[in-house]
Amino acid sequence: MAFVTLVDMTMRDGSHALRHSYDCGQVAAIAEGLDQAGVPIMEISHGDGLGGSSYTYGFSKTSEFDLIRAAASRVKRSKIAALLLPGIGTIEDLKRAKDAGATVARVAAHVTEADVSAQHIAAAKEMGMTAVGFLMMVHMASAETAASEAAKMESYGADYLNMADSAGYLMPEGVAERVKAVRSAVKIPVGWHSHNNLALAMANTLAAVDAGAEYLDATLRGMGAGAGNTQLEVLAGVLKRRGVETGTDFYRLMDLARDVVDPLLQRPQVVDNGSLMLGYAGVYSSFLLHVYNAADKYKLEPRDILVELGRRGMVGGQEDMIIDVAYQLSQAGVS
Amino acid sequence: MSKVKVGIIGPGNIGADLMYKVFRSGNLEMGMMAGIVESEGIKRAASLGVPVSVEGVKSITAQTEIRIAFDATSAAAHVKFNGPALKEAGIVSIDLTPAALGPYCVPCVNLAALRAEPDINMVTCGGQATIPVIHAIERVAGAAYAEIVACISSKSAGPGTRANMDEFTETTAKAIETVGGADRGKAIIVLNPAEPPLMMTNTILVRVKDPSVGLERIRASIDGMVAELKAYVPGYQLRVPPMLDGDKVTTIVQVRGQGDFLPDYSGNLDIINSAAIAAAERIAAGMLGKDGGA
Numbered sequence: 001m002a003f004v005t006l007v008d009m010t011m012r013d014g015s016h017a018l019r020h021s022y023d024c025g026q027v028a029a030i031a032e033g034l035d036q037a038g039v040p041i042m043e044i045s046h047g048d049g050l051g052g053s054s055y056t057y058g059f060s061k062t063s064e065f066d067l068i069r070a071a072a073s074r075v076k077r078s079k080i081a082a083l084l085l086p087g088i089g090t091i092e093d094l095k096r097a098k099d100a101g102a103t104v105a106r107v108a109a110h111v112t113e114a115d116v117s118a119q120h121i122a123a124a125k126e127m128g129m130t131a132v133g134f135l136m137m138v139h140m141a142s143a144e145t146a147a148s149e150a151a152k153m154e155s156y157g158a159d160y161l162n163m164a165d166s167a168g169y170l171m172p173e174g175v176a177e178r179v180k181a182v183r184s185a186v187k188i189p190v191g192w193h194s195h196n197n198l199a200l201a202m203a204n205t206l207a208a209v210d211a212g213a214e215y216l217d218a219t220l221r222g223m224g225a226g227a228g229n230t231q232l233e234v235l236a237g238v239l240k241r242r243g244v245e246t247g248t249d250f251y252r253l254m255d256l257a258r259d260v261v262d263p264l265l266q267r268p269q270v271v272d273n274g275s276l277m278l279g280y281a282g283v284y285s286s287f288l289l290h291v292y293n294a295a296d297k298y299k300l301e302p303r304d305i306l307v308e309l310g311r312r313g314m315v316g317g318q319e320d321m322i323i324d325v326a327y328q329l330s331q332a333g334v335s
Numbered sequence: 336m337s338k339v340k341v342g343i344i345g346p347g348n349i350g351a352d353l354m355y356k357v358f359r360s361g362n363l364e365m366g367m368m369a370g371i372v373e374s375e376g377i378k379r380a381a382s383l384g385v386p387v388s389v390e391g392v393k394s395i396t397a398q399t400e401i402r403i404a405f406d407a408t409s410a411a412a413h414v415k416f417n418g419p420a421l422k423e424a425g426i427v428s429i430d431l432t433p434a435a436l437g438p439y440c441v442p443c444v445n446l447a448a449l450r451a452e453p454d455i456n457m458v459t460c461g462g463q464a465t466i467p468v469i470h471a472i473e474r475v476a477g478a479a480y481a482e483i484v485a486c487i488s489s490k491s492a493g494p495g496t497r498a499n500m501d502e503f504t505e506t507t508a509k510a511i512e513t514v515g516g517a518d519r520g521k522a523i524i525v526l527n528p529a530e531p532p533l534m535m536t537n538t539i540l541v542r543v544k545d546p547s548v549g550l551e552r553i554r555a556s557i558d559g560m561v562a563e564l565k566a567y568v569p570g571y572q573l574r575v576p577p578m579l580d581g582d583k584v585t586t587i588v589q590v591r592g593q594g595d596f597l598p599d600y601s602g603n604l605d606i607i608n609s610a611a612i613a614a615a616e617r618i619a620a621g622m623l624g625k626d627g628g629a
Contacts, residue, residue: 054521055482055540055583086500087524112528113489115497140528313529320484320538324587327575 003245005215007191008034008042008232010261011067012083014223016047016286018266021061024070026264030220031071033256035078038248039232041104043081044068047225047286048317049108050082050097051089056320057286065100072101079103079130086116088317091123098127106162107153108134110315111141114149121156132191133158136316139169139282143181150182150190160189160215165204166286166316168197168226168279172207179211191215196227197279199271202238205230209244220257221265226285227275233257274302281310290319294326304329339619340366342395342426344417345407346376346387348493348597349431352604353405354380355595356612362619363612366401369394392417396424402622403427403615409495410434410502418454427618428454429611433502439510441466442613443563450621455614458510459503460603461485461522463610464537464571464590469515471560472577472584475552477544479582481517483507485524488532491601500524517541535590535602536574543582550579557586567613568606569593 011027027044034042045064046052053060064082071080081104082097094105105124107117117133124131133153138146150161163178170178175192183190192208194201194217205216222231233253239246271279274288283306291309295302308325309318341363343350350368357363368380371391381387388394395404404426406417413434421428430437437454440446444467449455457463465483472478485507487496496503504522511520527533543553554577565571570591577586590602597604 054523055542056484056523056538087504087526090501090504092501092505110526110528113497113526115494116500116526118497119499119501312533313527315525315527317523317525318484318486318527320587321486321536323538323585324536324575327587 002243003247004209004213004239005040006232006235006246006248007081007215007217008039008219009217009229010042010219010223010232011071012043012045013047013225013229014219016225016289017223017228017269018264019289020046020053020058022067023062024066027067028070028074029260030256032074033252033260035075037252037256039078040247041079041081042071043083043106044071044102045083045097049085049089050093065096068097068100068102081106081132083108083134084120085109085317086120091120094120094124095127098129102129104130104132106132106134108136108164111135111138111146111149114152117153118156121153121158125157130159131157132160132162134162134164136164137166137284138163138178139165139167139174140315143177146178147181147185151185154186154188158188160191161186162191162193162215162217164193165195166284167282168195168201168285169282170204171200172203175204175207176211179208179213183212189214191217193217194230195224195279195285196222196229196271197275197285199227201228201230202234205235206238220253220261222269223261223265224285226278226288227271228269274306277303277306281307283310283314284316284318286316287319287322290322294322298326298330300326300329337623338362338364339402339622340364340398340400341615342367342369342398342401342404343407344369344392344395344404346370346374346380347407349407349604349608350405351376351379352596352608353407353611354385356608360612360616362616362623362625363403366398367395392420396420396426401426403429403618405429405431405611405615407431422453429615430454430456431607431611433459433506435506439514440610440614441510441514442567442610442617443467443560444470444514446614446617450618457607457611458514459507460487460535460607461503461524461537462507462510463606464535464588465539466510466515467560467564468539468557468586468588469511469517469541471556472541472543472553473516475556476546476548478515478517478541479544480519480542481511481515482521482540483511483523484538485522485603486527486533486536487524487603488535488600489526489528490532491597491603492526532598532600534600537588537590539586539588541584543584546579546582550577553577553579553584568609570599570602570605
């Protein structure tokens with residue numbers, strides 16, 4: 001029977017949905033539940049990765065290192081991962097995450113900029129961590145470009161290569177094409193990360209599995225940036241039906257989602273209009289709540305801000321340009 | 336003698352752009368373009384009538400007329416070879432690497448205080464673009480925290496920047512504190528591959544200590560600083576003028592390069608080079624006994 005490794009990100013991508021307000025008690029409870037349900041890897045960081053706590057991406061209520069420590073104290077079998085975007089977080093942050101209990105480093109770069117990750121992947125390996133090369137916004141490059149950038153990350157020492165449709169823009173065929181191209185370019189396993197902005201997170205995840213993806217990102221209740229991610233407990237059930245082994249306990253995951261995660265949700269994790277426009281226009285999912293804030297402040301339609309961000313080709317981490325766009329649109333409206 | 340002779344170590348893109356800026360300077364003239372191997376940059380300088388050498392820093396310390404040298408190589412080379420050799424020869428080092436043997440220099444903020452330093456460091460492009468605004472805010476309202484996001488087009492981020500992103504974020508954050516005056520600094524850098532390439536933009540967010548100072552005084556302080564900065568970086572402009580929201584001041588600036596050797600979207604390279612030239616010009620003015628010398 002085929003086997004895929006599930007990677008939970010409820011306490012990383014899911015952190016966007018809670019505006020980075022997790023506390024140690026909440027994280028400890030989720031981590032304990034995931035560990036008991038047999039989820040092999042759980043990622044814990046600010047939604048924008050280590051060092052993301054800022055004006056630009058939102059301040060964390062609790063230090064991510066304290067959150068990692070809280071999870072590590074409850075986890076027996078699962079590994080704890082930290083996300084790191086070079087340019088936002090540093091090797092120093094990664095060291096602190098490791099000291100707190102993280103053993104997997106996921107080093108993320110825009111799909112055309114893999115070379116910024118060389119130093120951080122090498123540092124993770126030197127520290128004895130599992131290193132994951134993580135290409136973001138893969139819809140913005142061809143399958144060929146994604147493949148050559150993936151090969152760079154493999155050459156830096158990545159243990160597996162994860163691709164993220166960070167804008168939730170791709171259709172299943174676009175996912176399959178990229179997974180196949182990357183698999184033929186690297187020897188390491190390939191992983192996939194969906195966003196549900198066009199309600200295709202699950203379909204795209206299955207397309208990735210069919211194309212040979214061996215690691216799948218997901219979150220309980222689908223909590224995440226934009227319309228959220230592939231829903232972990234649903235994925236566990238779907239893969240069971242598909243005859244794909246994950247080593248996880250389907251019922252325990254369902255119960256964990258209901259008992260621990262549901263009470264935390266600040267807003268329904270649905271495809272609202274802003275999320276739909278993220279997917280339609282190809283905009284980084286983490287922008288959503290910041291766009292709502294700016295639209296409110298400048299009395300604009302969120303859709304107009306999102307379309308302009310897409311037109312300008314903004315990439316992950318450029319949340320600061322939301323204010324720029326909103327300001328320029330409001331000025332244009334005045335004159 | 337009406338001009339001071341300068342040397343440039345490192346004939347790559349940065350070195351070539353510096354050379355064109357020296358050609359336009361009233362106080363500086365090219366004494367040497369030094370590399371360590373034959374290269375396009377060496378050939379280009381020679382074809383423009385500049386003395387060239389592939390003997391590195393030695394070719395500059397051997398020239399008694401050269402009094403200022405720009406180091407556009409690497410941090411390791413500046414620490415091991417170029418910095419100590421120039422110091423021993425009594426040549427002022429203007430360090431464009433992240434080595435930072437000497438103090439950070441953002442000309443419109445602290446050059447006057449660095450007149451006696453044998454080695455000054457030009458921080459980072461993002462630091463040159465944002466620290467003046469942070470300091471302008473800090474001097475009227477205080478700064479408990481300052482954060483910047485620098486966006487650079489992928490095409491103007493060279494292999495040195497890409498291989499060491501932490502050097503950018505850590506150096507810039509430190510200089511936000513030591514030169515900008517913020518109690519705590521944070522820097523973020525994003526590379527954007529859009530075509531046509533985007534101009535360098537920088538978002539500056541400051542938590543002020545005394546918001547009762549009001550937006551007008553903060554804005555006047557920033558306007559004054561921007562005018563000083565524009566004297567050496569003509570392509571510097573406010574994209575989003577300062578906004579005060581509680582105790583948070585947000586400002587967005589854009590830097591269009593002068594297109595001396597590099598394209599105009601490379602505002603990041605233009606601003607650090609322009610700052611280095613501005614520092615050298617004022618140091619040279621002091622050497623020449625001209626007004627405005629540092």
